[in-house]
Amino acid sequence: MRWTKMMINTLREDPGDAEIDSHKLLVRAGLVKKLAGGLYTFLPLGLRSLHKVERIVREEMDATGAQEILMPILQPAELWRQTGRWDTMGANMFRLTDRADHQMAMGPTAEEEVTDLMAGIVSSYRQLPVTVYQIQTKFRDETRPRFGLMRSKEFIMKDAYSFDVDAEAADKTYWTMYHAYERIFARCGLKATPVQADGGDMGDSMTHEFHALADAGEDGIAFCEGCGYAANLEKAQCRVDAAAGAPCPPAEEIHTPGAKTIAQVSSFMGVPGDAFVKSLVYVADGTPVMVCVPGDRDVNEVKVRRHLGAKTVALADYDTVLAATGANAGSVGPVRPADAKLRIVADQSLKGATGRIVGANRDDYHLKNVDLARDAVIADADYADLVTVREGDLCAQCGRPMTIRRGIEVGQVFKLGTKYTDAFKAVYKNDQLQERVMVMGCYGVGVTRTLQAVIEQSHDKDGIIWPASVAPFQVVIDLLDPEDEAVAGIAFDLEARLEAQGIDAVVDDRLERPGVKFKDADLIGFPVRVVVGAKGLAKGGVEVKGRAQPKEAMRLVAPDAAADAIRELLCA
Ligand SMILES: [Zn+2]
Incomplete structure (x- = not known):
């Protein structure tokens, strides 16, 4: 891909409304552009990364046997009334009325929709277990949209829903999903930690949130180094020593x-x-x-x-x-x-x-x-237990002092039990032909949020440092003398060789000073930078350097050896 054929829109100034680094970098690197508060357009570079995150999510979901579907964003109010959530979702849910006066919701999630679907499809234990998922736009009427894609009104979620014959089978599915989530975030280059959480509105049983640890995170998490206990602050418990006060005089x-x-x-x-x-x-x-x-x-x-x-x-x-x-x-x-x-x-x-x-x-x-x-x-x-845990409180499991850290919630796995399947009479017949209610789980990944969390965890003062798996392009080839045909030929030849090996590269063929190209390459954060110029070639080669490496790590390699050197850096 040639830079001059792509709409790449980097900015020198931070956007005025950005409070955290990843939000600033998303906009400055030209990955997204703001339409209005909480609404962003994905530009070509950002969309490339987004598609890579989606591909990883899809591959890991498919590997568990989950099947992809796509459900409507518009959901009839009747579905939400059946579980009582039409009232309890409150002002966070976008609602509208169609011309025939039917009330609808712009889906913030889809438990009702999917349970209604499965109640109409599953009738026998032979069809179970079954897990379906979709990668779909979700809506939330945020009081105060902020932090870019972190708290926006419209975002992309992967939501999966499992249906099992009983609680034991549902438990197995839960842990299958839990481990799939560990792989998804690891493959995205994200350090995400599973923490115990409160089921809240969604169900009363076990749930884990996956948090990308980052100082800019909105959620507090209590950690115990001693036994590995991790829970969000809504849920975290601590050990309490009985007050056992001495007798005191009358009040x-x-x-x-x-x-x-x-x-x-x-x-x-x-x-x-x-x-x-x-x-x-x-x-x-x-x-x-x-x-x-x-x-x-x-x-x-x-x-x-x-x-x-x-x-x-x-x-x-x-x-x-x-x-x-x-x-x-x-x-x-x-x-x-x-x-x-x-x-x-x-x-x-x-x-x-x-x-x-x-x-x-x-x-x-x-x-x-x-x-x-x-x-x-x-x-x-x-x-x-009615207080919020704080730094130094003793772990409820092992008694050692806990620490509090900040996290960005990028995923969550829930055991839902039969809350929704009861409401929708989602039943199947077992091998004795007796009717049983299906047991459910649900599993979300904030796809757009994951993308931003990667940036929040991986950047420096010059820009983003993309993991190779989700970078818009894995390699940038800075062509310093685009008008010199011999030099340009070497750059485009290298690009073609990389593409043939499944490595995507963009050639910066602009008539710009080297300094401008280097600044943009660092800002956007391509994992590997190759400099192809007449001066370097006179010295015997092209310069190759990883984005995360210091200047001194730059290597001069013969053009023929460049692809190997690049692959080494990408695999490191
Ligand atoms: Zn502990």
Whole structure:
């Protein structure tokens, strides 16, 4: 391919809205161009890389026996009503109404659609197991699209769905997919780590997320070097040593005028934050609930929702807090709330805690010497793991301190059980001709996100450093004297030889200064650069260098030996 025949649009300046390196580089290297917030056009170079990621995904899915299908993006609302998700998906789902007044969704995912499909096709155990997948555009009405392809309104996903005869068979499929995902990300040159995650809206059983570790990642992940435990912060648990407090004198009210936050009360009283109990009022499925955690910890709303078995959990408004406790936020606590029926739940580390300071449920007052077992009304079963793990917390499995790192979620595997197959009566007849419900799993790869995650993990100050497997071209041939026929002949001959060996190359045949060509080659990040010029040929050859190598690694090789030298670098 000749550079001058391709639409390659590199930029010298970072885009104004880009916050992270991979977003800047995607745009500056001319891989994508922004249409509007959260919407990007793939330009020829970017599309080449995207197709390579898709090919890897396809090959690994096919290798597991999964079969490719393509389902409509537009999905009738009736499908979503059947599982209740038409309501629970909320504002994230793009919805529209056709001219006949039928409501539709622009698919953010396709569990309903695929279960409806399979319910109509599978009737016998002989047709199982079966896994189908598609590589399809998905939609999400992001509140704040950002980070380029990471959080966009439209993105490409590979979504796969498995159907098995029972939970045991579904378990096997789950791990087959898990290992296929390890291979997909490794082949894309991505360091992706599987971590335990919360099933959230999708189902209640086991799920793993695959995260590309990167400082720019939006998700926090707790790691234990000791035993290898890894979980995202929504899910991560830690070991708790029982508080086992000493007996304390009766609780005593103290005036704390104007002190609303833990930090303010703590400095007002001159005691550390962990002496306090932080109490927050939430509304869970319409009912107020007080959640108590140690003063220096954060409430984990996912854990609260899970403990309460609620669909939604959100902080209560001003009036609700006052009605439930008798005070405004800042003075509320787990002792004598105005609403005697208010359910109070507390983090497990507070069980048996004594000598704590809590809000008095009276504006501008706190209580000290609080013994939670004696003074608060918290059922034994309502002490649960409700805090977000932080750096240094002890691993729940082995007790060693954990570290917190950042990750970009690039894939997820879920065991769905029968949540969807029940809703759609997706049944089969077993060998006794008895009806059974199929057991499901679902498996997603963010294809466009994976592409950007590769860049986030692999770049330097000059540009992208593509892994050979997903680079737009594996080789750039910088032709320094395009008007010299003999020199140009050597460059194009090398390109043809590489192509014959299945190595794609682009010849930079522009009438530009060498400096401009080198800058663009580094910015776009082709894995290998070859310089073909009259000066080098006079010295006996062409210059070959890997993008990740330092300048000194540049080798002068005879034109005939160049293809071998390039192949060596690509395989390294
Ligand atoms: Zn551990």
